[in-house]
Each structure stands twice: as structure tokens, then as C-alpha cells.
Amino acid sequence: MITCKNLKKSYLIGGENLEILKGIDLTISQGEFVAIMGPSGSGKSTLMNILGLLDVPTSGEFHINSVTPGSLTDDNMAKIRSRTVGFVFQQFNLLARTSAFDNVQLPSLYTGTRRHSIHRAKDLLTAVGLGDRMDHPPSQLSGGQQQRVAIARSMMNDPEMILADEPTGNLDGKSQTEIMALFSGLNATGKTVILITHEADVAAYARRIITIRDGLIVSDVPNIPPSHGITATPTLPPHCRREIPALPGSTESEVI
Amino acid sequence: MLGILIGVASLIAMLALGAGARRDIETRLASLGSNLLVLSSGSPRQGAVTLDAGAVARLTPQDAALIQTQVSGIRRSSATVSGRVRVKHGNRNANTTVQGVMPPYAQMRAMEPTIGHFFSEAEQRSRSRVALIGMTVAKSLFGDPHTGELTESPLGQTMLVDRTVFTVIGLLPEKGSTGWRDQDDLIVIPLSTAMYRVLGKDQVDSIEIEVTHREQMESTQTAIDQFIRKRHKVGDDQEDAFRIRNLSEIQDTLTQTSNTMSFLLASIAVISLIVGGIGVMNIMLVSVVERTREIGLRKALGATQSTILEQFLIESICISTIGGVLGILLGVTLTSILGASAGWTIVHTPDALLGALAFSVVSGICFGYWPARKAAALHPIDSLRYE
Numbered sequence: 227m228i229t230c231k232n233l234k235k236s237y238l239i240g241g242e243n244l245e246i247l248k249g250i251d252l253t254i255s256q257g258e259f260v261a262i263m264g265p266s267g268s269g270k271s272t273l274m275n276i277l278g279l280l281d282v283p284t285s286g287e288f289h290i291n292s293v294t295p296g297s298l299t300d301d302n303m304a305k306i307r308s309r310t311v312g313f314v315f316q317q318f319n320l321l322a323r324t325s326a327f328d329n330v331q332l333p334s335l336y337t338g339t340r341r342h343s344i345h346r347a348k349d350l351l352t353a354v355g356l357g358d359r360m361d362h363p364p365s366q367l368s369g370g371q372q373q374r375v376a377i378a379r380s381m382m383n384d385p386e387m388i389l390a391d392e393p394t395g396n397l398d399g400k401s402q403t404e405i406m407a408l409f410s411g412l413n414a415t416g417k418t419v420i421l422i423t424h425e426a427d428v429a430a431y432a433r434r435i436i437t438i439r440d441g442l443i444v445s446d447v448p449n450i451p452p453s454h455g456i457t458a459t460p461t462l463p464p465h466c467r468r469e470i471p472a473l474p475g476s477t478e479s480e481v482i
Numbered sequence: 483m484l485g486i487l488i489g490v491a492s493l494i495a496m497l498a499l500g501a502g503a504r505r506d507i508e509t510r511l512a513s514l515g516s517n518l519l520v521l522s523s524g525s526p527r528q529g530a531v532t533l534d535a536g537a538v539a540r541l542t543p544q545d546a547a548l549i550q551t552q553v554s555g556i557r558r559s560s561a562t563v564s565g566r567v568r569v570k571h572g573n574r575n576a577n578t579t580v581q582g583v584m585p586p587y588a589q590m591r592a593m594e595p596t597i598g599h600f601f602s603e604a605e606q607r608s609r610s611r612v613a614l615i616g617m618t619v620a621k622s623l624f625g626d627p628h629t630g631e632l633t634e635s636p637l638g639q640t641m642l643v644d645r646t647v648f649t650v651i652g653l654l655p656e657k658g659s660t661g662w663r664d665q666d667d668l669i670v671i672p673l674s675t676a677m678y679r680v681l682g683k684d685q686v687d688s689i690e691i692e693v694t695h696r697e698q699m700e701s702t703q704t705a706i707d708q709f710i711r712k713r714h715k716v717g718d719d720q721e722d723a724f725r726i727r728n729l730s731e732i733q734d735t736l737t738q739t740s741n742t743m744s745f746l747l748a749s750i751a752v753i754s755l756i757v758g759g760i761g762v763m764n765i766m767l768v769s770v771v772e773r774t775r776e777i778g779l780r781k782a783l784g785a786t787q788s789t790i791l792e793q794f795l796i797e798s799i800c801i802s803t804i805g806g807v808l809g810i811l812l813g814v815t816l817t818s819i820l821g822a823s824a825g826w827t828i829v830h831t832p833d834a835l836l837g838a839l840a841f842s843v844v845s846g847i848c849f850g851y852w853p854a855r856k857a858a859a860l861h862p863i864d865s866l867r868y869e
């Protein structure tokens with residue numbers, strides 16, 4: 227699904243060329259659950275922006291579903307982005323003064339599917355456990371609830387990939403467990419989940435952990451997620467629970 | 483929005499005042515009659531001495547009749563004489579102007595009586611002692627002595643004009659005053675009666691001529707001038723023997739003045755609208771900065787430049803349209819209050835209302851475009867990080 231070869235990104239800051247990514251080689255297949263870890267300044271956010279089609283690399287190859295975003299206009303990138311990538315941010319980034327329901331519905335505005343979106347938005351909110359709070363604005367929701375709205379929103383256009391940037395950075399432990407369970411559940415339904423974090427216990431939910439330091443990948447290891455996060459999943463269909471521990475190692479072995 | 487509101491309100495008010503002023507002037511002009519030429523005998527000079535009017539040529543009622551038949555392009559004409567008389571009814575009397583005219587004068591000067599009738603050609607010829615009276619005269623002769631209001635119809639009543647008994651056959655329409663002159667302070671009687679029974683004149687003061695087509699005013703004026711010089715054997719060198727005044731020139735001047743006034747008022751209003759528009763632009767610019775994160779989010783979720791541009795344009799159009807509608811309401815209310823309390827003529831034309839609304843929408847587009855462009859051009863990553 228995603229292929230990066232010798233991916234480089236540099237910024238011109240104060241007349242100086244600052245290289246953030248110094249040659250990333252990475253392949254992520256459909257259905258993976260990847261955590262990208264690294265200290266701040268390591269380039270993981272820049273990598274996420276490129277993977278999320280918000281930015282283009284300075285050099286190197288980057289393909290997503292055999293599309294090369296570097297050759298596209300901003301508007302075409304926006305179109306692909308709206309169908310391919312669902313974003314979850316650390317600050318939730320919900321529209322204030324807008325109900326949870328409308329927030330979830332928002333992405334459909336940009337794909338022209340607004341007419342069919344009402345049922346889907348309701349289903350998604352119910353799936354994240356907020357079926358009774360659809361009309362509440364973000365200010366009346368707790369942090370964990372807001373992030374669940376954001377996750378429902380990321381699923382609105384049924385993207386193949388969820389990109390989460392420190393999704394639990396602003397949350398307490400209990401909410402963190404709930405949110406991570408949702409991601410595991412989404413992954414179990416076949417979505418690619420890419421998680422940016424610097425917390426090891428968050429990364430532990432993923433099945434592959436990539437560590438970046440100074441713009442280079444320093445480690446890329448498979449991981450067996452602890453089972454408690456999955457059994458706690460409130461919305462996960464029963465069959466997923468059986469499948470996940472049984473998933474073959476083949477997915478990991480394909481990588482790199 | 484407040485800016486647009488005030489701008490539109492003042493635009494509405496100014497346009498209503500302008501239109502009101504113009505209608506005022508138009509009604510006054512209509513009372514003057516239209517396409518009128520007034521021929522009067524001039525006051526020729528002999529050396530440094532100005533002689534009496536009519537010293538060279540005296541105008542007669544026959545001149546009026548001949549001009550009517552000999553010069554083309556004339557709809558109607560009437561010879562007139564006027565003078566001051568004392569009118570008396572019972573123990574009440576008044577000093578007023580008497581005008582002796584011919585029947586066409588009623589149409590030419592918009593003097594068809596509101597009640598009663600104008601005198602006929604036969605009454606004119608037989609020197610009948612009939613009179614039409616203006617409202618001011620009617621009130622002072624027949625009105626209530628304390629309030630001045632007319633309580634009984636003056637029709638059929640008799641009154642003394644100087645020493646002659648006249649019957650009132652009609653009440654002239656009210657015309658108000660043009661500055662210093664009360665147009666309702668007069669009585670109108672047949673020309674022949676005025677000349678021979680009241681004023682004792684054997685010449686007329688002026689001949690009023692209504693031209694059929696406005697474009698032919700000048701050529702008809704020349705034709706009349708030539709005809710009358712020929713008939714009275716006055717040479718071209720005696721320029722002052724006759725005077726022909728073109729009342730439509732006065733009319734044009736007044737109309738132009740009122741147009742200039744309305745234009746001035748409207749341009750002041752447009753300036754205030756532009757100021758209001760700049761207010762909207764500032765609001766939108768602030769809103770773009772405040773909502774940078776929202777814009778970044780929308781872009782991350784797949785909004786293209788054009789969708790963001792559209793969103794912000796629609797917002798600014800909404801703001802200015804709501805402002806415009808409120809402004810129209812405010813403007814109409816204010817001017818109606820003004821009109822009722824200060825007695826000014828206020829005219830709300832649908833054009834002005836629609837125009838003001840259109841203007842506020844257009845200013846929403848124009849002044850919203852730049853902030854919207856700014857929003858659309860924001861980079862998603864930078865704006866998402868914006869604090």
C-alpha cells in the first residue's frame with residue numbers, strides 16, 4: 227500500500243538547508259498496525275505528514291496505492307487524501323460549537339457523499355459508544371469522548387488508512403485504553419493503522435514498531451500486542467477477537 | 483455586519499430623501515405646466531431710458547388666436563391679464579391677484595377645479611361674471627373665521643370683485659407656495675371680463691403657449707418671434723420689443739438640481755457602504771486568523787482550495803446580506819419616522835431597496851474575496867499546528 231525508497235525531506239530555515247528525513251526506506255501493507263516511535267525532532271511528524279499526503283518529499287520515491295503524490299496538484303492531493311486517509315490528532319481538532327454528529331459528518335462534505343452520510347455518521351458514533359451524545363458539542367464531552375468522535379470522523383469516508391498523531395497524548399490512562407482498543411478494533415476490520423507516539427505502552431498495541439532517530443529508521447520489529455487491550459474493546463465484533471492473536475507472522479515478514 | 487447595516491440604512495435613507503425631494507419638485511413643476519412659452523411685450527430702451535412694457539407693441543387677444551392658427555406645433559394658447567383686486571363676501575374681504583385667462587389655460591397650468599367647473603368659451607366671450615377661487619381666498623372669504631377651515635362649499639356663492647358681483651363656479655386645486663409666493667392666493671376669471679369689466683385694459687399682459695413636442699420648443703419659439711415681429715411691424719434691431727420665456731428651461735434647471743442633489747446623497751451613502759464593506763473585510767480577516775486550525779483541519783479532511791474559498795465567500799455574503807436586510811428595515815423605519823415627524827416627502831422606490839440589497843451582496847463578495855483567498859491558500863500542516 228505504501229512504499230518509500232530513500233525518502234528525504236529538507237526545509238530551508240534561515241537560509242540553511244535542514245534535512246529532517248535522511249533516507250527512509252519503508253513498506254507498509256494493507257491491514258497493518260504500525261507504531262512509529264521516536265523522540266521529538268526525530269522526523270516522525272514530518273514522515274506522518276508525507277504518509278498522510280499533507281506534504282511531499284524533497285527527494286526519493288513515495289507511492290501510495292501506486293499513486294505518486296509528488297506529481298499531483300494540491301487539489302488532487304486533497305481529493306485522494308479525503309478518500310484514502312483518516313486523521314486522528316493529539317488535539318482532537320473538532321469544530322467547536324458544532325455537534326458531535328456534524329463533526330463526524332464533516333469529511334463527507336468534501337467527497338460529495340453528504341446525502342448518504344447521515345446513517346453512516348450515526349452508525350459510527352454508535353460504534354464508538356457515543357450513540358447517546360450525538361448532539362453534544364465538543365465542549366460538553368470529555369477528552370476521551372472527543373477523541374472517539376475524532377476517530378468516528380476519520381472513518382467517515384471509509385479510508386484504507388488511519389493516521390493517528392499522538393492520539394492519546396492528552397488523555398488519561400483509562401481513556402487511553404479505550405482509544406487504543408478502538409484502534410485495535412479498526413485494524414481488526416482490515417484498516418491500516420499508523421500510530422505516531424513516543425510512549426512505549428501505546429506503541430505496545432501495534433503489531434509492528436518502527437523507531438526513528440535523526441531522520442533515519444533505527445529499528446523495525448514485529449510486536450505481539452497484549453491481549454487485554456483487545457478484550458476490553460467495547461465495539462469489536464466477537465470474531466475479531468479470535469482472529470487477531472492468530473494472525474500469521476507473514477504480514478510482518480513481507481516488510482522490508 | 484454593523485458597518486453594512488449602517489451603510490445600507492443610510493443608502494436607503496438618502497435615496498428615499500432624494501426621491502422625495504425630486505417628487506416634491508416634480509409636483510411643483512407640474513403645477514407650472516409643461517412645454518410652456520410665455521410671450522410678453524418687452525420694455526424697449528431708448529438711449530438709457532427703459533420705456534414701459536408694451537410701448538412698442540401691444541399684445542391683444544387676437545394675437546393669441548392668430549399665433550394658434552398661423553404657427554405650427556402649438557397645442558393650445560391663452561392670453562392672460564392680471565392685476566390686484568379687493569374681493570368681498572358679506573363682512574369679510576381680502577386683497578388678492580386676479581387673473582383673466584382663456585379656457586385652455588386650465589389644462590395648460592393644471593388648473594382644472596377640484597370642485598365646480600372651469601368657465602367655457604361662451605362665458606369667456608360674453609364677459610360673464612364668474613370666478614374660480616384659490617384655496618387661500620376661499621378660506622379667508624368662506625372659511626370658519628377662527629380655524630380658517632372651509633365649512634360650506636363656496637360654489638354658487640356671490641362675491642364682490644372690486645365693485646362687480648361675481649358668482650363662484652369652482653375651487654382651484656391647491657398648489658402650495660413656491661418660496662415667497664402663495665400660488666393659492668388668486669382668483670381666475672374670463673379674459674374678456676377681466677379686461678373690460680374689472681381691470682380696464684385693452685391689451686393683454688402675456689400670451690402663454692403650450693408647444694406640442696418638447697424637442698420643438700426652440701424652433702417654435704423662433705417661429706413665434708418672427709410671426710409677432712411681422713404682425714406688429716417690429717424690426718429685428720428692436721430686440722427688447724418682445725420677450726419669450728421658455729419655462730421648460732426653468733423646469734430643466736430644477737430637475738437637474740434635484741438630480742444633482744440625489745446623486746450627492748447617494749454617493750455619500752455609497753461611501754458609507756464601502757466603509758461598511760471594509761468592516762466586513764476586517765471581520766473576515768480576523769475570522770480567518772481565528773479559524774486557522776479549522777481551515778487546516780478541513781484541508782486535511784480533503785477540502786480543496788476552491789471549497790475553502792467558497793465557504794468563506796458564502797460566509798461573508800451571508801454576513802453582508804443579513805446586514806443589508808437589517809439595514810433596509812432600519813432605513814425604511816427611520817425615514818418613515820422622519821417623514822412623519824418632520825413632514826418631509828419620503829419616497830421608497832423598489833429599485834432603491836433592491837439596489838441596496840444587491841450592493842450589500844456585491845460588497846460581501848468583493849470584500850470577502852481577499853480573506854477567503856487567504857484562507858484557501860493556507861497550508862494544512864502549518865495551519866494545523868497554529869496556536
